[in-house]
Structure formats: structure tokens, C-alpha cells
Amino acid sequence: MRLQTLSVREAREQLPGLLARFRKGDRSPIGVGSHRKTEAVVVPVDVYDELTAERDRAAAEAEATASLRAEGLTPSSDADAITQRWIRGEITTQHMRTLIRELHRAP
Numbered sequence: 001m002r003l004q005t006l007s008v009r010e011a012r013e014q015l016p017g018l019l020a021r022f023r024k025g026d027r028s029p030i031g032v033g034s035h036r037k038t039e040a041v042v043v044p045v046d047v048y049d050e051l052t053a054e055r056d057r058a059a060a061e062a063e064a065t066a067s068l069r070a071e072g073l074t075p076s077s078d079a080d081a082i083t084q085r086w087i088r089g090e091i092t093t094q095h096m097r098t099l100i101r102e103l104h105r106a107p
Contacts, residue, residue: 004031005032005036005038011042018042027043027044027046029042029047057087057088057089058087060087061087064083083096
């Protein structure tokens, strides 16, 4: 996908129209910069929220796995499947904890 890049002046002039596009469901990012060199990107807030949520889930997965490995452990395939459901946002953190406790018969 080619990123459309606007100059700062063009972005300032076109901002109301860009926001209107976003409100209508256009999710295309718009670059802003000098001399057509992209220095920043404007995206709809729902795209930003999705990206940050994805980053947070990936960071949580990496942290949890690294913690286990640091202790010399490897998650079971069942525990890993539960964790993957949590990472994808299919279950809440509380539900994940409950399932892991049940899996390991913990109180």
C-alpha cells in the first residue's frame, strides 16, 4: 500500500476533509511531512486503538513466555492454547487465570 503524504500546509488545509473521510469509515493512513518525505502518520482512532492493543497483547505474550523460560519451564500445549485465546482477546484475564488454575488444579 502506498502512503499518501501531504505537506504540512496541505494537511492543515485538508484536515476537516480527512476527518470526514475517517468518520465515513475510510481507514487509510495519511502521511504528513516536508518535501513529500513522510515524518508522521495520521490514522483513525480505531486503527490506533487496534494497533496499540495488538502491541500490548504481543508484549504480554512475550513477557509471560520469557518469565516461564527464565524459570527453566516451558508452558504445556494446553496452557499455551489458553494463553493464545487471551492474547487474541477471546477471553478476559480473569477467565484465563481461572482456566490455568483449573488446568493445574490450583485453588
